[in-house]
Amino acid sequence: MLDTLFSMNGKVCVVTGGSSGLGSYMARGFLEAGAERVYVTARSAETLEAKAQELSAIASGECIPLVGDLSTIAGVEALASHLAEREQHIDVLVNNAGLGTGGAFDKMSVVDWDRTMDINTRSPLFLTQALLGLLKARATVDAPSSVIFISSVAASEIFAHVMAYSTSKKAVEHLTPQIALALADDHIRVNAIAPGRFFSEMTRGAWKDPEAESYKAELQRLPAHRYGDMHDIAGVAIMLCSRAGAYFTGEVLNVDGGHRLRR
Ligand SMILES: NC(=O)c1ccc[n+]([C@@H]2O[C@H](COP(=O)([O-])OP(=O)(O)OC[C@H]3O[C@@H](n4cnc5c(N)ncnc54)[C@H](OP(=O)(O)O)[C@@H]3O)[C@@H](O)[C@H]2O)c1
Incomplete structure (x- = not known):
């Protein structure tokens, strides 16, 4: 049973923001679990192509x-039409590309608010809508397609300085069960992962010096006493997209080492 439970054998997957960090960890996990093709997307061609080769x-x-560029609807539509030219169906879509923003409330600009909401909330929703035909194409009761949204532990926290980011991720968590219900009859399961602190470019400033007092204090505060790594996020993504997680839909899984329990 274990051979097939977590298998992604033959699946066609799309991971946005797959050139680095969490997206690249999930893309690697899908391939190691047997996926046939994993499309990774990002803006920087050089980084993306190097990652795809690796x-x-x-x-x-x-x-x-x-x-x-997934920050615009034109970019969302372009990605959907590139995929439609290449594939008859998609089994897995991970809406992972995102932007971390922060700053004092009195300094927040409309531009910052909009770009955060656009890439973190609007584009994942409309990319899912644009890929609906491909996601539906082969989905059945016994072999449903799977959409994963990437939220954040920030959605469960109250901060004075990361309002746009945490609101964009809270919106993702609220959309998840609604889209799951909307797509249930198409045999498309929709879940979200809310990561805590993971090693990635987004958090590099916090972990790049392992001897920094601020990093050591953070590890002390986290119930898991460590950052999340590739295995932590890939394991949950594989579970959600394979037979192992096939009875999950509309769920938000907090993968945060207990972060939200102790602030
Ligand atoms: N790391 C954490 O601790 C953590 C915690 C909670 C949630 N998250 C979430 O996890 C997701 C991935 O973040 P990460 O930490 O892995 O960050 P990362 O290492 O900075 O990766 C972000 C990825 O998204 C791509 N991207 C950014 N803006 C884009 C755009 N406008 N269009 C297309 N692609 C774009 C980046 O490539 P280009 O720059 O080349 O476009 C890159 O591939 C985000 O949604 C983030 O909010 C991360």
């Missing part, structure tokens, strides 16, 4: 780079 060498499945 991941293609790891398993028998192929990692394919698709360059594009």
Whole structure:
């Protein structure tokens, strides 16, 4: 049973923001679990192509780079039409590309608010809508397609200085069960992962010096006493998209080492 429970064998997957951090960890996990093709997307062609090459060498499945900017609806539509030219169906969509923003309330600009909401909330919703035909194409009761939204522990916390980011992620968590219900009859399961502190470019400033007092204090405060890594996020993403997690829909899974329990 264990051979097939967590298998992604033959699946076609799309991971936005797959050139670094959490997106690249999930893309790698899908390939190692047997996915046939994993499309990774990002704006920087150089980083994306290097990552796709690295991941293609790891398993028998192929990692394919698709360059594009998902902060705009034009970018969302362009990605959807590139995928429609190449694929008859998609099994897995991970809406991972995102932007961390922060700053004092009195300094928040409309531009910052909009760009945070656009990339973190609006684009994941409309990319899912644009890919609906491909997600539906082969989905059945016994082999449903899977959409994952990436939220954040910030959605469960009250901060004075990361309002746009935490609101954008709270919105993602509220959208998740609503889209799950809307797509249930199409056999598309929709869940969200809310990561805590993970090693990535977004958090590099906090962990780049392992001897920094601020980093040591953070590890002390986290109930898991460590940051999340590739295995922590890939394991949960594989579970959600394989037979193992096939009875989950409309759920938000906090993968945060207990972060939200002790602030
Ligand atoms: N790291 C954490 O501790 C943590 C915690 C909670 C939630 N998250 C969430 O996890 C997700 C991934 O973050 P990460 O930490 O892995 O960050 P990361 O290492 O900075 O990766 C972000 C990825 O998104 C892409 N991206 C950014 N803006 C984009 C745009 N406008 N269009 C297309 N692609 C874009 C980036 O590539 P380009 O820059 O080349 O476009 C990159 O591939 C985000 O949604 C973030 O909010 C992270």
